[in-house]
Amino acid sequence: MQDAWIPLMLSLKVAGWATALNLVFGVAAGFGLSRWRSGARDVVDSLLTLPLVMPPTVLGYYLLVLLGRRGVIGAWLDRFDIQLVFTWQGAVVASTVVAFPLVLKSARAAFEAVDPQLERAARTLGISETALFFRVSLPLAARGILAGGLLAFARALGEFGATLMIAGNLPGRTQTLSVAVYSAVQAGDDSTANFLVIVTSVTCVVILLLAGRLVPQRTLLVSR
Amino acid sequence: MPLNVDMRKTLESAERRFTLEVAFNASTQRVVLFGPSGAGKSLTLQAIAGLLRPDEGTIALHGQALFDSSRGIDLKPQARHVAYLFQDYALFPHLNVRQNIGFGLQRGWLNPRARNRVAEVDYWLDALELRSVAGHYPAQLSGGQKQRVALARALVARPQLLLLDEPFSALDSHLRQRMRQELSELQTRLDIPMVLITHDPDDVAAFGDQVVQISDGRVREHQAFSGYVRSET
Numbered sequence: 001m002q003d004a005w006i007p008l009m010l011s012l013k014v015a016g017w018a019t020a021l022n023l024v025f026g027v028a029a030g031f032g033l034s035r036w037r038s039g040a041r042d043v044v045d046s047l048l049t050l051p052l053v054m055p056p057t058v059l060g061y062y063l064l065v066l067l068g069r070r071g072v073i074g075a076w077l078d079r080f081d082i083q084l085v086f087t088w089q090g091a092v093v094a095s096t097v098v099a100f101p102l103v104l105k106s107a108r109a110a111f112e113a114v115d116p117q118l119e120r121a122a123r124t125l126g127i128s129e130t131a132l133f134f135r136v137s138l139p140l141a142a143r144g145i146l147a148g149g150l151l152a153f154a155r156a157l158g159e160f161g162a163t164l165m166i167a168g169n170l171p172g173r174t175q176t177l178s179v180a181v182y183s184a185v186q187a188g189d190d191s192t193a194n195f196l197v198i199v200t201s202v203t204c205v206v207i208l209l210l211a212g213r214l215v216p217q218r219t220l221l222v223s224r
Numbered sequence: 225m226p227l228n229v230d231m232r233k234t235l236e237s238a239e240r241r242f243t244l245e246v247a248f249n250a251s252t253q254r255v256v257l258f259g260p261s262g263a264g265k266s267l268t269l270q271a272i273a274g275l276l277r278p279d280e281g282t283i284a285l286h287g288q289a290l291f292d293s294s295r296g297i298d299l300k301p302q303a304r305h306v307a308y309l310f311q312d313y314a315l316f317p318h319l320n321v322r323q324n325i326g327f328g329l330q331r332g333w334l335n336p337r338a339r340n341r342v343a344e345v346d347y348w349l350d351a352l353e354l355r356s357v358a359g360h361y362p363a364q365l366s367g368g369q370k371q372r373v374a375l376a377r378a379l380v381a382r383p384q385l386l387l388l389d390e391p392f393s394a395l396d397s398h399l400r401q402r403m404r405q406e407l408s409e410l411q412t413r414l415d416i417p418m419v420l421i422t423h424d425p426d427d428v429a430a431f432g433d434q435v436v437q438i439s440d441g442r443v444r445e446h447q448a449f450s451g452y453v454r455s456e457t
Contacts, residue, residue: 120275121314123301125328126381134333139318 004195006172007180014088014163014176015156018095022103022152025096027145030107031137045108052101056094060165063094067166084166088174091167095156102155103148110144111137143214150211154204227255227385227417231271231281231291244268244441247281250419252433254411257421259438265421266311268438269387272419273308274301285385307378309388313370315362321373322358325349328381348376352406368399375407379414386411386418392427404430 033045051059067074067084077084084090114137122132138145160178167174169183177200184193227250235242244264248255257265270276272283274290277298283291285306290299315324319335326336326345336342338359349355352372362370371391378386391407392400408430411418420431428435437444 115314117310117312117314118316120270120301121308121310121316122327123275124273124304124306124308125377126302126305127328128302131331131333135327135335136316139335 003171004180004192004199007175007177007196008199010088010091010175011157011177014091014095014159015153017092018099018156018159019149019153021092021096022100023145023149026100026103026148026152027107027138030104030145031111031133033104034108034111045104048104049101051097051099056098056159056161056163057165059097060094060162063090063097063162063166067093086166086168086170086174088167091159091163091174091176094162094166095159098159098162099152099155102152103145106148106151107141107145110141110148113144114140147211147214150207150214154207154211157203157207158200226250226284226286227272227419228282228284229268229272231268231278231283233267233271233276233278235267242441246438246441246443248436248443250417250434253415253417254431254433255417255419255436256428256432256434257419257436257438258423258425258428258432259444260423263439264441265438266389269308269389269419269421272385273306273387274299274304275308305381305384307381307383307386309371309374309378309386309391311390311393313362313374313394315365315370315373315377317362320359320361321354321365322349324362324373325354325376325380327377344380345376348380352376367395368403371395371403372406375410379410379416383416386416388418388420390422391420392422392424400426407431 029048033041033048064085065071067077067090069075069078069083069085074084084093118136118140119132122136127135158178159176160182163174163176164179167176169175169179171180171183175183177196181193181196181200184190184196229249230247231244232246233244235244242264244267246264246268257268259265267276271278272285272290278291278293280293281291282289282293285304289295289297290304290306291297316327319327320338322340322345323336323338325348326340326342329342329344330336349358352375354369354372354376357365357369362373365373371394388407392403395403404427411431418431420427422428
């Protein structure tokens with residue numbers, strides 16, 4: 001039973017990093033899309049939303065091709081002695097990609113809901129465009145973004161397919177909660193499986209409750 | 225007031241095409257742009273503030289070009305020192321009254337702190353009787369209070385020009401009278417040039433030292449109203 005805490009801690013670490021990365025990249029992309037006036041916008045939005053609809057194993061395969069030692073990015077990283085395959089950092093990459101659309105969608109919706117009049121008002125008050133983002137747009141979009149971040153965290157916590165493809169199933173190193181559940185069931189270790197399943201369920205319920213309190217249900221539906 | 229506007233802007237959408245062609249020279253401290261809604265008054269005001277880029281023309285204030293298409297000048301709204309009072313006030317809902325008023329005084333990426341005391345802000349809290357609601361958020365304010373906060377926020381940075389977009393339309397008639405008087409006194413005291421847009425003849429009577437009539441995107445009549453007394457009622 002002691003061992004069951006190791007995959008939980010690893011999952012929390014991976015999901016935490018994935019969420020933090022998405023709060024930077026997802027929010028930046030969401031803001032960019034909300035302000036971009038171009039016909040290509042919907043195409044880019046669709047492409048960036050692909051991880052939401054593609055099977056995680058397919059995503060994992062793409063990542064393996066890109067990040068493996070002979071992959072385009074993997075070969076480049078290898079020169080700096082960085083390997084992502086079969087590491088927990090690889091699991092972070094997998095979770096980040098899979099959860100990215102959740103933050104992107106809610107961030108875009110939240111930024112689009114900010115009254116443009118407020119941004120005009122800030123400009124006439126002499127505030128630079130960067131300050132405008134941090135002082136008006138971001139605080140007003142914060143609730144929607146946070147809700148997206150919580151969903152992304154929950155999604156990253158439950159990540160299985162892409163993580164297994166790129167990080168594998170190394171107990172104590174890359175074996176996350178959901179992978180550990182699969183392993184325990186395969187090994188017939190019911191007590192460990194039960195414990196892991198309960199821990200996962202409780203964590204997910206808590207996250208959904210928090211997300212529900214942050215924003216009205218409508219916003220959550222948009223980000224799905 | 226040496227405000228010179230001579231600009232043209234064409235806006236096109238699927239349904240209609242609207243050409244704004246406005247030229248006037250303001251010679252008094254109080255100018256009213258008067259005309260029906262949809263005439264292009266707000267667009268003119270936005271162009272003066274730098275929120276709308278004209279296709280061509282010039283906009284100059286105190287002899288300084290804010291916009292000049294032939295010389296490639298287009299100052300950002302941030303650099304124009306022109307205050308804008310929005311029709312719905314556009315107060316920042318996440319900031320309290322004190323923070324809203326001090327918003328433009330604070331540089332950098334952070335908003336003023338909720339309890340941050342700045343002398344100029346305190347001056348305006350007293351001047352517009354907002355001291356008792358200094359810690360309130362815009363959603364907790366009455367219409368008249370919102371307008372005072374918006375005025376204080378606009379004036380605290382000592383702008384060169386005050387633009388007012390239908391400033392009284394959101395108020396009931398009793399309050400409208402009172403706020404007209406307050407604004408009038410304030411303008412006289414500060415001696416700040418202002419351009420007010422309205423479709424309400426009572427506003428013209430109160431502030432129209434000079435009236436520019438606009439309809440359908442064009443200036444119809446442009447005259448100094450010597451007959452109007454500066455109304456204090």
